[in-house]
Amino acid sequence: MADHQALHLHCSVPVRSATVQLAHGGGGRLMQELIRDIFVRAFDNPMLAQLHDGATWPVAEGTLAFTTDSYVVSPLFFPGGDIGSLAVHGTINDLAMCGAMPLYLSAGFILEEGLSMETLQNVVESMAKAAEEAGVQVVTGDTKVVDRGKGDGVFINTAGIGVVPPGIRIGPDEVKSGDAILLSGDLGSHGVAVLSVREGLRFTGEIESDSAPLHRVVRDLLGSGVPVHCLRDLTRGGLASALNELAVGANSGMTIEESLIPVRESVRGACELLGLDPLYVANEGRFIAFVPESHVDEALAAMRRHRVAHQAVRIGSVTDVGSPIVALRTVLGTHRILDLLSGEQLPRIC
Amino acid sequence: MADHQALHLHCSVPVRSATVQLAHGGGGRLMQELIRDIFVRAFDNPMLAQLHDGATWPVAEGTLAFTTDSYVVSPLFFPGGDIGSLAVHGTINDLAMCGAMPLYLSAGFILEEGLSMETLQNVVESMAKAAEEAGVQVVTGDTKVVDRGKGDGVFINTAGIGVVPPGIRIGPDEVKSGDAILLSGDLGSHGVAVLSVREGLRFTGEIESDSAPLHRVVRDLLGSGVPVHCLRDLTRGGLASALNELAVGANSGMTIEESLIPVRESVRGACELLGLDPLYVANEGRFIAFVPESHVDEALAAMRRHRVAHQAVRIGSVTDVGSPIVALRTVLGTHRILDLLSGEQLPRIC
Numbered sequence: 001m002a003d004h005q006a007l008h009l010h011c012s013v014p015v016r017s018a019t020v021q022l023a024h025g026g027g028g029r030l031m032q033e034l035i036r037d038i039f040v041r042a043f044d045n046p047m048l049a050q051l052h053d054g055a056t057w058p059v060a061e062g063t064l065a066f067t068t069d070s071y072v073v074s075p076l077f078f079p080g081g082d083i084g085s086l087a088v089h090g091t092i093n094d095l096a097m098c099g100a101m102p103l104y105l106s107a108g109f110i111l112e113e114g115l116s117m118e119t120l121q122n123v124v125e126s127m128a129k130a131a132e133e134a135g136v137q138v139v140t141g142d143t144k145v146v147d148r149g150k151g152d153g154v155f156i157n158t159a160g161i162g163v164v165p166p167g168i169r170i171g172p173d174e175v176k177s178g179d180a181i182l183l184s185g186d187l188g189s190h191g192v193a194v195l196s197v198r199e200g201l202r203f204t205g206e207i208e209s210d211s212a213p214l215h216r217v218v219r220d221l222l223g224s225g226v227p228v229h230c231l232r233d234l235t236r237g238g239l240a241s242a243l244n245e246l247a248v249g250a251n252s253g254m255t256i257e258e259s260l261i262p263v264r265e266s267v268r269g270a271c272e273l274l275g276l277d278p279l280y281v282a283n284e285g286r287f288i289a290f291v292p293e294s295h296v297d298e299a300l301a302a303m304r305r306h307r308v309a310h311q312a313v314r315i316g317s318v319t320d321v322g323s324p325i326v327a328l329r330t331v332l333g334t335h336r337i338l339d340l341l342s343g344e345q346l347p348r349i350c
Numbered sequence: 351m352a353d354h355q356a357l358h359l360h361c362s363v364p365v366r367s368a369t370v371q372l373a374h375g376g377g378g379r380l381m382q383e384l385i386r387d388i389f390v391r392a393f394d395n396p397m398l399a400q401l402h403d404g405a406t407w408p409v410a411e412g413t414l415a416f417t418t419d420s421y422v423v424s425p426l427f428f429p430g431g432d433i434g435s436l437a438v439h440g441t442i443n444d445l446a447m448c449g450a451m452p453l454y455l456s457a458g459f460i461l462e463e464g465l466s467m468e469t470l471q472n473v474v475e476s477m478a479k480a481a482e483e484a485g486v487q488v489v490t491g492d493t494k495v496v497d498r499g500k501g502d503g504v505f506i507n508t509a510g511i512g513v514v515p516p517g518i519r520i521g522p523d524e525v526k527s528g529d530a531i532l533l534s535g536d537l538g539s540h541g542v543a544v545l546s547v548r549e550g551l552r553f554t555g556e557i558e559s560d561s562a563p564l565h566r567v568v569r570d571l572l573g574s575g576v577p578v579h580c581l582r583d584l585t586r587g588g589l590a591s592a593l594n595e596l597a598v599g600a601n602s603g604m605t606i607e608e609s610l611i612p613v614r615e616s617v618r619g620a621c622e623l624l625g626l627d628p629l630y631v632a633n634e635g636r637f638i639a640f641v642p643e644s645h646v647d648e649a650l651a652a653m654r655r656h657r658v659a660h661q662a663v664r665i666g667s668v669t670d671v672g673s674p675i676v677a678l679r680t681v682l683g684t685h686r687i688l689d690l691l692s693g694e695q696l697p698r699i700c
């Protein structure tokens with residue numbers, strides 16, 4: 001494939017059209033101009049400038065992490081973010097949940113014929129800004145164009161590579177009976193922010209997406225000496241789905257307390273109006289951490305030093321029940337089982 | 351994001367629907383079943399089974415390569431391949447063109463609501479087969495579903511990681527005046543194979559895509575001791591576009607001989623009928639290598655030992671013209687300039 005490394009072309013006067021055309025994906029001059037004028041300008045860095053089919057770099061001995069996500073959020077722009085910033089934060093966060101510090105991202109764009117060039121530019125600039133703020137580099141990329149009616153403006157895939165510090169072992173199989181479950185902040189803002197734009201709703205006090213990179217709070221949490229057993233970000237399916245996945249992975253029961261789970265009043269109200277349960281709504285800047293009960297205070301202190309986790313709280317614990325059931329102790333003191341949803345709650349939320 | 355690592359779920363009786371539904375991307379039970387029944391079954395390996403947000407693995411000190419491509423080929427199935435095998439071969443080949451041996455792939459699927467589950471299964475199985483034959487593992491993945499009419503069946507993104515052997519330096523800036531340009535085989539089969547299905551044409555003697563992994567021939571070429579200066583696969587835009595990109599990257603002129611460039615008669619005939627120039631048609635299993643003139647015979651011998659490059663030939667050389675112009679000496683002995691195409695030749699060819 002002709003990748004973004006293969007870019008610097010005959011620098012004739014740029015022919016910039018107002019919309020994306022099929023020829024922008026065809027491997028010829030228009031594609032080269034698109035890459036040069038939009039992508040390279042935004043992401044410029046020495047590895048992207050290697051002008052090759054892929055990026056190469058020397059590594060020291062260690063442990064690497066590798067992840068990928070495609071982003072199809074609709075609409076492309078929403079309060080607190082857009083598909084570009086989301087594509088950076090989401091993949092950084094998947095690396096962070098492996099305990100890894102993110103280094104490099106790839107960016108694959110699938111553009112729909114007729115997409116406004118201005119929209120594309122705004123998305124790419126937001127992506128570049130999010131990457132810069134997070135200290136990661138977009139080092140390789142690709143662009144495809146599909147015919148009108150065969151896509152939806154822009155889809156983005158990012159893959160990410162990160163480095164796991166020595167001695168870190170994080171994963172569902174590290175979760176132990178008795179572990180405390182910590183939640184980094186309030187739930188539901190991302191899903192409600194996206195849905196409010198999609199449905200044309202206005203809520204009292206605009207609700208902004210919580211989309212944010214989590215690698216620095218994870219780095220400091222791991223650096224604090226707390227033996228973190230597992231981390232998980234609370235994206236599609238929200239807290240309830242993440243706990244269910246981990247309960248199965250760890251083959252353990254989990255119990256959380258409804259009264260301890262922070263949900264902003266405006267989000268709670270919007271969820272009631274929309275018929276959503278905030279425990280199942282997607283977040284893009286929230287995570288849970290499993291730590292030994294004896295290290296809860298240290299862990300919460302380390303997390304709360306970061307703006308993205310200043311509301312961190314202990315919400316429950318891993319029980320010694322031998323079956324992977326997630327129970328919620330409600331504000332009324334009763335218990336209900338938090339299961340996976342069978343159907344769809346919120347399509348195209350990320 | 352809930353990635354494919356987070357999979358093993360309540361193993362109730364699988365509810366398999368005949369088509370993809372929006373809920374298959376929603377983070378709930380249907381998504382988990384899709385991942386378990388289709389993706390994990392096909393790609394099963396220990397890293398995918400880590401049940402985490404990304405794959406992690408130890409590396410030795412060295413040089414890594416990283417690349418990405420999205421695949422939007424239409425139709426999904428064509429003589430000699432399909433979007434699944436293409437998504438493996440294409441990304442492997444980008445790594446190979448960096449001199450890297452591919453290790454791991456990610457796989458990101460964007461599915462259109464209503465896609466037949468059987469089609470998806472066939473694509474994924476083809477992908478798994480191609481990966482196994484090439485000796486690479488799909489270690490992390492993601493699935494999104496978009497509403498009917500907002501996608502086109504299935505789009506696939508793969509990112510790849512590979513290891514570059516010590517001492518290898520390959521890139522456009524390594525190209526030297528006087529270098530010979532070697533071509534690994536005949537041109538145009540992939541583009542013509544895809545187009546023939548799309549347009550419902552039948553040519554005498556079915557034309558099959560040349561889609562194939564190139565990492566083993568590259569490994570042996572590098573291992574033969576030939577000081578390879580640059581490699582490039584001939585995908586979108588074909589040979590002419592690749593040469594133009596490299597001429598600019600190397601700031602050198604290049605001259606190739608039309609009479610030396612192999613094009614099968616059936617492909618040549620189809621191109622004439624379709625109004626295509628085979629020098630601009632996409633290939634998915636062909637590459638060019640830049641080597642010192644003194645090493646041409648060794649290099650060709652190493653390449654020809656592999657079925658995918660048994661027709662390898664020297665087609666031209668890098669000239670000492672100080673401007674990045676690609677010239678074709680025609681069969682009539684005249685010269686014409688091979689420029690980048692301004693418009694679109696073949697949309698959605700990969």
